[in-house]
Each structure stands twice: as C-alpha cells, then as structure tokens.
Amino acid sequence: MAEEQDFKVAVLSCNGIGRLVSTVVRLAGYKIKQMRPDTVVLLSSGRLAVAEPEHVEMLRKYPLLVIDGCRPHCASFLADELGKKPAAKIYVADVMAENKINVAGEKRRELTEKGQRLVEAVARKAVEEIDRVIADEMLSTL
C-alpha cells in the first residue's frame, strides 16, 4: 500500500563557497526542507565527497534531486562519481533566466531581497520536482 512506503527525495545541492550561487543553493536547501519537511532528506556534499557511509546509504536509498550552482556542475559530478543517476536536476542559471531575476550586486556572504528572490525561485522549482518525483514513485507502486 502506498501509505506504508517511505516516499522521500534526497536533495543534493553543491553547497560550495566561492560564488554567489553557493549561498543561493545552500539557503534554497534549507527552504526546501522547510517546505517539505517530511519528504526531503538534505545531503551534505562534503560528506558525500569523502563517501561517508551513512550519507552514501541515503543517496542510494532515495530518488535524487541535484541542484548545481555554477558551471562545473559539481553536485552532478558528485552524484555521477558515486554511481547515482538523478531523478531530477536543477541548474540555478536556468531558474534565474526563467524568472527574470537579476542578482547583480549581491554579496555571497549575506543576500539582500534580490538574492532571496532567487533562493525562493530555486526552492519553488525544487519542490515542483520533488512532488513530481514522489508522485511518480507512488504511482509505480500501485
């Protein structure tokens, strides 16, 4: 029965430090967890990069949403390195373009309202993907 299943989605954001988008994806991760507290498992890129067993187990157990902040797509690289094919991917620049958000002048150490708008947009997009992935998982069991 569907209600007996553990329907969750693991979310892996790059959580880098060097760029403005590093802060955006980290804060978006927290926002996503607030919006879907019972269905989201946030993964730490640091722990996965050193293959910490508990985190690797969660990566393998749940469908994965990857959020890449910048061009090297480091979160995607990490998932690939660990042999996990993401169920969904988000690239922050796509979200920025879709929503016509301009973050020029924002600082990575503390976002203003402009940066927070991008955080909200990334979180909304992520929640749409999470809901879709869970619906797909649920229907596959019925």
Added chain:
Amino acid sequence: MADKVCLQPCLGLRKEAVLCRQAFYVVHEDLRAGKTELGCGPALNANVQEDLDFIAMYPVLAVEACDLDCATRLVDKKGKQAARTVRVPEMAKELGINLDSLPEGDNISPDHPAVQTLAKRVAELVDELLAAS
C-alpha cells in the same frame, strides 16, 4: 615561502558549518584579503583546476564542523595534506562562543559576534601558517 593560505571549510549543513563558512568570508574579504584563497570542496572534488591549484600551491587550513573531518579527508583524497586541521566545536569552546545560541538551518550574519570572533582566530591561524611556511 607561501604568500597565501588556502582556507578549506567544512561545507556541511549544520550551524557549525555555516559559522565556519561565514567566518571564512570575513577572513578572505576583510581580515586577510590577498593572503587567503577560499577552497571550494565540491569544486575540488570535481577537479576544477583553480581548486586543485590552491591546495598544490598554498598550505591548507581545514576548519571542520565535526569530527568526520570531511574537508581534511577531501584534501587527502586529492593527494595533498592539510597543513593544519581545527574543529569549530573545540574552537568555539576555546573562544567562548555559545553554539546553542546560533540558528540551525539558516544563515548567520557576517556581523554576528560569533562569526567575527571565529574569523579573528582563523586570521591568527593564517598568520601562523604563513610564518611557518
């Protein structure tokens, strides 16, 4: 003699990790601008050349949020060794920072006294590494 230190943070999600990264911004942009580089863990893992260069060219100061020591282990994974590893909980105790008062799952302002206090200590560690290199 190295002219910079690579600051390699824990990039976890807990408040200790957020405190660390915010302190690193303060050190890199304010306290020791020009004497530090910010090492990005996921980029290093993905073999981004800039991040490989940072750990090859400069002594690495790894600041960890917990005893898993992921930043230090990541540097090891790439064939280098951190020159020094310190942990936020132990530094917080030494510096009188009350971690319980900090928010979980949120940003911490760079102006927060805990960030500023940790940043000053990290800046001292940078000076020590530069003097020793």
